[in-house]
Amino acid sequence: MTDLRLPAAPRPADTGPPADTGLPADPPRPAVPVERVALRPTPPTRSPRVTEIIGAARRLLEDEGVGSLTMRRLGEVLGIRAPSLYKHLPGKHAVEAALVETALWEAGDALHRVVDGAGPGDVVGRLLAEYRRYALAHPNLYRLTAVDPLGREGLTAGLEDWSGEPFYRATGEPYAAQALWAAAHGAVVLELANRFLPGSDLDRTWAALAAAFTAH
Amino acid sequence: MTDLRLPAAPRPADTGPPADTGLPADPPRPAVPVERVALRPTPPTRSPRVTEIIGAARRLLEDEGVGSLTMRRLGEVLGIRAPSLYKHLPGKHAVEAALVETALWEAGDALHRVVDGAGPGDVVGRLLAEYRRYALAHPNLYRLTAVDPLGREGLTAGLEDWSGEPFYRATGEPYAAQALWAAAHGAVVLELANRFLPGSDLDRTWAALAAAFTAH
DNA sequence: GTTGTTGGCTAACAACGTTAGCCAACGAGG
DNA sequence: CCTCGTTGGCTAACGTTGTTAGCCAACAAC
Numbered sequence: 001m002t003d004l005r006l007p008a009a010p011r012p013a014d015t016g017p018p019a020d021t022g023l024p025a026d027p028p029r030p031a032v033p034v035e036r037v038a039l040r041p042t043p044p045t046r047s048p049r050v051t052e053i054i055g056a057a058r059r060l061l062e063d064e065g066v067g068s069l070t071m072r073r074l075g076e077v078l079g080i081r082a083p084s085l086y087k088h089l090p091g092k093h094a095v096e097a098a099l100v101e102t103a104l105w106e107a108g109d110a111l112h113r114v115v116d117g118a119g120p121g122d123v124v125g126r127l128l129a130e131y132r133r134y135a136l137a138h139p140n141l142y143r144l145t146a147v148d149p150l151g152r153e154g155l156t157a158g159l160e161d162w163s164g165e166p167f168y169r170a171t172g173e174p175y176a177a178q179a180l181w182a183a184a185h186g187a188v189v190l191e192l193a194n195r196f197l198p199g200s201d202l203d204r205t206w207a208a209l210a211a212a213f214t215a216h
Numbered sequence: 217m218t219d220l221r222l223p224a225a226p227r228p229a230d231t232g233p234p235a236d237t238g239l240p241a242d243p244p245r246p247a248v249p250v251e252r253v254a255l256r257p258t259p260p261t262r263s264p265r266v267t268e269i270i271g272a273a274r275r276l277l278e279d280e281g282v283g284s285l286t287m288r289r290l291g292e293v294l295g296i297r298a299p300s301l302y303k304h305l306p307g308k309h310a311v312e313a314a315l316v317e318t319a320l321w322e323a324g325d326a327l328h329r330v331v332d333g334a335g336p337g338d339v340v341g342r343l344l345a346e347y348r349r350y351a352l353a354h355p356n357l358y359r360l361t362a363v364d365p366l367g368r369e370g371l372t373a374g375l376e377d378w379s380g381e382p383f384y385r386a387t388g389e390p391y392a393a394q395a396l397w398a399a400a401h402g403a404v405v406l407e408l409a410n411r412f413l414p415g416s417d418l419d420r421t422w423a424a425l426a427a428a429f430t431a432h
Numbered sequence: 433g434t435t436g437t438t439g440g441c442t443a444a445c446a447a448c449g450t451t452a453g454c455c456a457a458c459g460a461g462g
Numbered sequence: 463c464c465t466c467g468t469t470g471g472c473t474a475a476c477g478t479t480g481t482t483a484g485c486c487a488a489c490a491a492c
Contacts, residue, residue: 071479071481072480080440080441081440081441081442082480082481083440083441083443083481083482083483084440086481086482087440091480091481092479092480147363148409160411161413164413175417175421175423175424178424179399179403179421179422179428180428181406182421183395183398183425185402185405186398186399186400186401186402186403186405187395187398187399187402189362189405190398193362193364196394197380201391204391205391205394206395208391208392208394209395209399212392212396212399213428286447286448286449287448287449288448288449297472297473298448299471299472299473299474300470300472302450303469303470303471304470307450308448308449
């Protein structure tokens with residue numbers, strides 16, 4: 001979040017209705033009340049078949065867990081054999097990368113929406129609540145983003161900047177933003193992994209987190 | 217950290233010099249300046265051979281990464297074949313669990329030492345610094361503790377309570393403790409995974425984290 | 433009508449965790 | 463001294479994983 005790269009050039013206007021790629025379409029951009037430092041990148045274009053495959057992979061992951069996300073099983077739900085997948089994707093890492101992208105797009109949109117919603121009140125609290133809500137609604141998807149060192153090469157340029165930007169918009173300071181993001185991430189990871197001691201009232205833990213970043 | 221179970225009974229006195237199990241021995245216990253809620257459990261006893269195996273596994277993990285921690289490779293560095301490992305351990309999960317234990321013991325000792333060191337100054341800051349230091353000094357070991365839902369069954373009873381207790385001792389409030397722990401964990405995980413944008417001055421991020429939990 | 437591309441297929445490989453079954457060494461008891 | 467049970471090695475093998483090689487039908491383009 002340092003080195004939040006300033007927008008270099010305005011995005012090119014959309015040229016006609018784009019194909020449905022399974023990724024969130026560009027939402028209407030409201031007049032922004034807060035300083036903006038990252039523009040929403042343009043989602044990558046995918047062939048229809050690849051979109052199908054990633055969609056199936058997502059369903060597989062969310063419904064049956066990461067253990068069921070194998071190339072053979074993925075082929076099975078698509079009615080083809082595993083090696084045929086390699087006609088469309090270079091390997092399993094590409095499937096995972098696409099799923100990580102999906103999560104970043106969706107979470108980014110949700111978080112920006114929170115910051116856009118101009119309520120003057122506790123922005124940090126609402127941001128944390130939404131972060132938690134998304135992660136808990138898609139635990140397997142979120143976990144996938146948390147594991148590996150995030151092969152950045154495959155990721156859409158600027159996606160990370162943009163999806164993390166709501167934390168900057170909520171705190172107004174890049175390092176506080178990184179700290180808040182880290183705290184939210186850690187809390188989600190621990191909650192998803194059931195690492196908090198049984199009996200904990202996690203709502204209160206999250207409240208304590210929000211308090212730390214709002215008080216003073 | 218809620219449900220931090222109060223110490224039920226004093227630990228039994230040590231009966232003679234214990235065998236070296238590869239786990240940290242019980243340290244001398246100083247007079248505690250802060251309220252204590254969890255006693256240091258007694259490390260499990262391991263056969264000498266198992267201790268060798270876990271030691272080799274740790275070296276393998278730390279030196280060559282998690283991808284090299286396979287049963288065949290582990291046997292290789294021990295001069296035996298993979299199936300022979302099953303004469304000593306029920307499976308790979310047991311190796312990983314033992315390594316997670318090791319990390320919890322070591323980190324717990326280090327963190328307690330920080331809180332014990334009676335400096336009246338910024339306890340939270342020093343605690344975070346030590347947490348970060350340990351994790352960065354043993355990235356692969358730490359990552360191992362961060363991945364899976366932590367098969368709690370195999371873990372020494374009370375280990376988690378005790379290893380997390382320094383956060384309670386530093387904050388004085390269980391939910392603030394959980395929040396602080398989550399924040400530290402998240403920051404470490406993101407730093408280890410190289411998820412912060414390149415160019416970030418991570419010292420400042422950690423400073424922001426400490427500030428959030430000290431100011432107010 | 434030929435030709436090139438697209439997208440399926442089977443067969444196979446190496447590496448993984450793990451199980452089954454065999455056997456040498458060795459300590460204890462009679 | 464002999465026997466017997468245990469300990470801790472071994473090989474062979476199984477099922478599963480990601481992945482590659484090579485074959486071939488359908489189809490669009492020239």
